[in-house]
Amino acid sequence: QVRLQESGPGLVKPSETLSLTCSVSGDSLSGYYWNWIRQPPGKGLEWIGYVHYSGSTTDNPALKSRATISIDTSKAQFSLRLSSVTAADTAVYYCARAPLGNSVNFDDWGQGTLVTVSS
């Protein structure tokens, strides 16, 4: 049974960079896309992007290239960096796994971590 666990600061100042890490246990990183998804308080879900085992990435253009997703297979971790944050980036951030295939669906999720952007 795979387990995903987000970690990182819960408070980030405006204009700074948000950094989160997702640790994966119980399964190999190969064969999947590793995703970041966020949910502002009381609102819906927004896909941020994913990284493949090979290191290739795809992100959501709505974030205007502020998001960088990377993977460290030796540590079984993948990471998100979101630059130039504002209050609008306040959200619960989830990491999630998506099996490779024609249809990208998120079959396992971390518990989520709340990141607040405030001075």
Place this chain on the structure above:
Amino acid sequence: DIQMTQSPSSLSASVGDRVTIPCRASQSIGNFLNWYQQKPGKAPKLLISATSSLQSGVPSRFNGSGSKTDFTLTISSLQPEDFATYYCQQSYSNPLTFGGGTKVEIK
């Protein structure tokens, strides 16, 4: 980007009711449609992939249907543990997008 619309944003139902939750895509997405259930304070849980494929362990009272732009999640007999918010998500093209959610509340 493909817009996913879920209306209504909430509905009230009783235990035992048959509930249908619609989802509409702004363009044809074939059958590239997934459904999630989210309870307060928890991560979403994948219920159905590729329009109608039930995930392992998900009760058979959940059923997905539809194609192209119009999709439906049906709960045949609502149980107390089904009160939650349901999201659809398209996987036809990037960026992957979710509907705004439908909250199923107790009548």
